[in-house]
Amino acid sequence: MVSAAPALPTELVLGNVRVDTPVVLAPMAGITNAAYRRLCAEQGAGLYVCEMITSRGLVEGDEHTKQMLVFDELETVRSVQLYGTDPKYVGEAAEILCNEYGVAHVDLNFGCPVPKVTRKGGGGVLPYKRGLLAEILESAVAATSKYDVPLTIKTRMGIDDDNLTYLDAGRIAQESGVAAIALHGRTVEQAYSGVANWDAIAELVQHVDIPVLGNGDIWEAADAVRMIQHTGAAGVVVGRGCLGRPWLFRDLAAAFAGEPTTALPTLGEVAGMMRRHAELLCDLMGEEKGCKEFRKHISWYLKGFGAGGSLRHSLGLVDTLEHLDEMLADLDWNEPFPASELGAPRGRQGAPRKRIVMPEGWLDDADGRGIHTVEDADEASGG
Structure with a gap:
């Protein structure tokens, strides 16, 4: 007997934050500023996340970091993604966001594959250090919970196929009080190349009790529906698919509401x-x-x-x-919209990493508790 595909979720619940459509705009450096978030929000409901900022930059009052924390007047739910490798900085930064900027949702980046981030032990290579990951999450949850602000994380499958971390990351996130986890179905080694592994997202859904959001290769609204049906995820995270196509959020809202998609734009x-x-x-x-x-x-x-x-x-x-x-x-x-672009990848793709840049001896110890690498105050990318 073939099991029925899971029903499509009609909303996304992250702690006390309710989103009318289970869709999240992924933070993208130089893209998801207040103007772009407003543009996407005008198209359809969802959670629109500010560009990733560094914990140290925020704590030390870096001017560039503060300039990124600008919100549109219509942003009723302020959402920010933090990057950090030191539990102290991450906890302090999370508290600043809640207390001084009125942020209603904080996400932590453990998925960035960019060398300037991974060489410091951050982004997608950090979850290899299970103890360090737990320290960071415990510090951040302690800070945000004082303001009743949900904390979520975004990660990748692991460093490479020999060093997968997503199941442990999900367990640690759940044990630490994280509200949800988003999984990009690629490894750091893959970066943005190849095809996202939705089976890994499905496996994580079965592995944890907290909501799992799926990320990777959502180019059309139909892809989001297929991902939910394939994985049982609670929602989707959309990044490159909306580049030059903010109306994708209109189509996503229609798809999750069971309504027909509007005709493609001329x-x-x-x-x-x-x-x-x-x-x-x-x-x-x-x-x-x-x-x-x-x-x-x-x-x-x-x-x-x-x-x-x-x-x-x-x-x-x-x-x-x-x-x-x-x-x-x-x-x-x-001129009609080019049918050749439907379902086609957008934005950066490239090839797999020939070499993953990490701190020396990073893979020698899978715990890392107490080992706090130094992040730069101006690092910025995405996962």
Whole structure:
């Protein structure tokens, strides 16, 4: 007898935080600022997480870190991801977020594969040190629980196929009082290459009692539905799939509500979304800086469309909203969305890591309790 696929969740519950759609925007460095979070939130319900910030940077009052902690006036649930390797710094930073910034949800990053993070023993290599992981989680939960703020974590399957950590990380998270765990179905060695392993997410669901969120290879709303049905996860975390496609959250909200998905946008509708994005960035940063910040998004928005090279080049040099309006008017607004881009990977992919950069002797001891590596105050990436 074939077992029925699990019913789709209609909401996500993290402690006292309830999210109308079980969808989380993954924090992405240089992407998920207040403007982009507002843009995505205008499309559909979900939990929208601020760019990852460093615990040490926040505790030491680093100006760049504080500038990242800007929230839109309509953000009723402020959500921030912290990175850290020292329990003391992480606990203090979590308390600052709750006490001084009114944050309603804190997530800890144990999934970043970037060498500048892993070389300090942080990100996706930290869960190998089970004792250190427990120390950090205990410190963070002690801080956030005073404010009744749920703490969650995001991790990967492990360092590589020979050093998998996700089941232990789930157990430790549950024992430490963590509200939920998100699992990216790749190892640090894979980085963003290959295919995400949804079977690992399903295994973690069976291994723990706390909610598990699935992450990896969600390019369309249908992918999110398939992941839930395959894994039994409580929700999904979406990262690269929404680059240049903030309307994905509209489609996700419809899918989880059992409603038909809206038709794919024409190039004219995409142009309207581009204009809104640029406007929000300018409101946040000022017109000159906002337009420069918007440039990185142009290739994602136009991916697969027939816009010519000279126009793309000009858009990549946009410096004012008036200039942007003039160039958007030159697009073929009736061009349909390119079907070739449906289900296709977006953003960084690359190849597996030939070498994983870690502190010397990192794999010699799987406990690490009391071994506190030094994080840089300005590290930032994502998982």
